[in-house]
Amino acid sequence: MRVGLICPYSFDAYGGVQLHVRDLAEELIRRGHDVSVMAPAEDSTPVPDYVVPSGGSVAIPYNGSVARLTFGPVVGGRVRRWVGDGRFDLLHLHEPFIPSLSMLALWVADGPVVGTFHTSMERSRALRAISPVVGPMLEKVSGRIAVSSEARRTLVQHLGGDAVVVPNGVYADHFADAEPDPRWSATPGRPTVAFLGRLDEPRKGLPVLAAAIPEVLTLVPGARFLVAGRGDASEERALLARHGDAVTFLGGISDEEKRRLFRSVDVYVAPQTGGESFGIVLVEAMAAGALVVASDIPAFQAVLEQGAHGRLFRRGDPRSLARTLVEVLTHPQDAAPLRSSASTAVRRYDWSVVTTQILHVYDMVMQTARTPVREDPRSRTMYGRIRAAAERPWV
Template identity: 80%
Template sequence: MRIGIVCPYSFDAPGGVQFHVRDLAEELIRLGHEVSVLAPADDSTPVPDYVVPSGRTVAIPYNGSVARLNFGPVVGARVRRWVSEGDFDLLHIHEPFLPSLSMLALWAADGPVVGTFHTSMERSRGLQAISPVVVPMLEKITGRIAVSAEARRTLVQHLGGDAVIVPNGVYVDRFARAPRDPRWVGADERPTVAFLGRLDEPRKGLPILADAVGPVLDQVPGARFLVAGRGEAAAERAQLAPFGDAVEFLGGVSDEEKASLFASVDVYVAPQTGGESFGIVLVEAMSGGALTVAADIPAFQAVLEDGAVGRLFRRGDSSSLARTLVDVLSHRAETAPVRERAATAVRRYDWSTVTSQVLAVYDMVLSTAHARVREDPRSRTMFGRLRAAATERTWA
């Protein structure tokens, strides 16, 4: 099968969606399919051979984070050329409603299309503003996937329709078999707690963890906190400096280092305040063997099965986080059953299972298709795209 995958977010600064697209593409290639990924990236950015860069991006605040997107007539021409030359059996567009590369690809495509929705949000004036244009275009999508119940809720609430839930994937065994790093391995008197996330993105919750460190050290004086991720976070660094070597900032870590971190530490903490549709890092941490402590946002509650395979604390409440960490660090032996349940639960997220579910959606879409993906002639002008999207309810 020839599959074209569109990623809206830049490979210059990869995040969860980019890693999902990369891993899905590589798993499909491993299974014998031909895959091309269209994604924003500067010409000088190293990307895998199967990635076609669509050019530089613009940083735009989005859903509590910063999205690096590209759009416009030049990018539109590149998209149409990629669609036309790709001769794809099927096009798989991630975040189709995002005004970016994904929307341009949806405009350009005429043929079998699958859309995957990753975003979770409560209300969005932006989505409300563009919904008259976006909703008719979504009728071009034959198969819809949401990565979680929260992502599905966002789709239904803002744009209507429905989607089958297929979660994000993880190579579980890569984390389960990762070597332990002596620098990060905890001991009875020196248990280790890890945080991983963009340090300067407030919704990742570093300020919540920073406020909890002192109370935890009062009760567990030997605890060590390992803070991994890119970003300055000057205020948190200054706040935590008095604790000396009890807090260590690791900076950005590679995929291999991340796996070793989760295999080494006693606890992984996820203090996010919202804006998460799934929680792939929780699955990675559980796969590595770390006990996961997370804020009780809906997406994390779902992954941790309401606390059956991890521990939850009140979102945004550093006192609740501190009490939870003191409890699990003081009674580490009692957490063994939770870790065992987690090791079993993560198997449902392994890429072998997830890819089979994605391929089932592909098969469903192709069973109703009568042609390969080709360029939609209405995509050649911006006016034509907007007029078609706003006025037509059925697509040829």
Template identity: 80%
Template sequence: MRVGIVCPYSFDAPGGVQFHVRDLAEELIRRGHTVSVLAPAEESTPVPEYVVSSGKTVAIPYNGSVARLNFGPVVGARVRRWVEQGDFDLLHLHEPFLPSLSMLALWAADGPVVGTFHTSMERSRGLQAISPIVVPMLEKLTARIAVSAEARRTLVQHLGGDAVIVPNGVYVDRFADAPKDPGWVGTDERPTIAFLGRLDEPRKGLPILADAVAPVLAEFPGARFLIAGRGDATEERELLARHGDSVTFLGGISDAEKASLFASVDVYVAPQTGGESFGIVLVEAMSGGALVVAADIPAFQAVLDDGALGRLFHRGDAASLARTLVEVLGRREANAVLRERAAAAVRRYDWGTVTSQVLAVYDLVLSTAHAPVREDPRSRTMFGRIRAAAQGGDRPWG
């Protein structure tokens, strides 16, 4: 099967969606399929050989973070050329409602198209404003996938329709078999607690963790907090500097180092305040053997099975986080049950299982397809069709 996958976000600053696209592409290739991924990337950015760059991006604030996207007539021409030359049996577009490559590919393509929705958000005026344009266009999707119940809720709430849930994937054994780093391994006297995330994104929750450090150290003076991630966090660094070597900022870490971190530490903390549709890092941490302590946002509650696979604390409440960490650190042997239960549960997210579920969707789509993917000639007048849709005229794809 020839599959074209479109990633809207730049490979210059990889995140959850980019890693999802990369791993899915490589698993499909491993199974004998031919895959081409279209994604934004600078010329100097190293990308896998199956990735075709669509060029430079623009940073746009989105859902509490910053998305690097590219869009416009020049990019649209590149997308149409990629679609026409790809001779794909099927297209798989990620986040097709964003003004990005995926939306352009949806305009450009005619044939079997699958869309995957990753985003979770509350009511969005922006999405409501563009829904008269986006909803008719989304009817071109032959099938829809949501990576979680939260992503499905966002799709249904904002754009209508429905989707089958196929979760994000993890190569579980890469984390389970990762070597421990002696410098990160905790002991009874010096347990280790890790955080990983963008330090300058408030929704990742570093300020909440920072406020919880002192109460934890009051009960466990030997505890060590390992904080990994890119971004400036001047205020938190200054606040935590008074704790000396009890807090270590690791900076950005590689995939291998991340796996080693999760295999080494006693506890992984996820203090995010919202905007998460799944919680792939929780699955990675559980795969590595770390006990997860996470905020009780819906996505994390789902991954932790409402506390059966880890511990939950009240979102945004540093005192609740501190109490939970103190309880966890005080019952190290009892936590072994949670770890064993989590290690078994994460197998459902292994890429071997997840890719089979994605392929089942592909098979269903292709069973009803009458022709492979081709360029849709109507895409060449897309801006006129957008205007017509926005003004309540003819539907762009009716």
């Protein structure tokens, strides 16, 4: 099968969706499929051979984060050529309602289309405003996938329709087999706790962790906190400087370093305050054998199955986080059953399982398709296409 994958977010700076698209493409290729990925990326950005860069992107605040997107007539022409030249049996668009490559591809293509929805949000004026336009366009998506129940809820609530839930994937063995790093490993009397996330995105929860650390160090003075991630954290650094080497800022780390970090530490802490649709980083830490302590946002409750595979604390509450960390650091024997159940649970998220589920959706869509993907003749006048969609009745 020849599959065209579209990622709306730039490969210049990897995030969860980019990693999902990359790993899915490589797993499909490993299974013998012919795959081409189109994604925003500068010409100078190193990308895999199967990725076709669409050019630079613009940083836009979105859902408590910053999304790097691309749009416009020049990019639209590139998408049109990629679709026309690709002779794809099926297009798989990620976040097709985001104004970037996926939406452009949805406009210009006709034929078998699968869409994956990653976003989770409580309310969105922007989504409600564009739903009369985007809703009819999404009717071209024959198979819909949501990466979690939260992502499915967002789709149903804001755009209508429904989706089958297929989670994000992880190569579990890559984390389970990683070599621990002595710099990050615990020693007698010195347990280690790791945080990984964008330091300058408040929703990732670093301020919550920073406020909890002093209380933890008062009760567990030997604890070490390893803070990894890109972005400015001047306020947190200043707050925690008095604790010396008990708190270490690692900066950005590579994929290999991430695996070794999770394999080395006793606890991985996820203090996110919201905006998460899944929680792939929790699954990665679980696969590596770290005990996960996470905020009780719905996405994390689902991954940890209400605390069956890790510990939960009240979101946004530093004292609740501190108490939970003190409990797990002072009673390490209680973590063994949680780690054991977590190592079993993560197997359902392995790419060997997830890709098979995605291929089932592909098969369902292909069974109802009459022709391969081709250019939609209505797309030649893009603004006319938008106007027609807006005028079309939609419920």
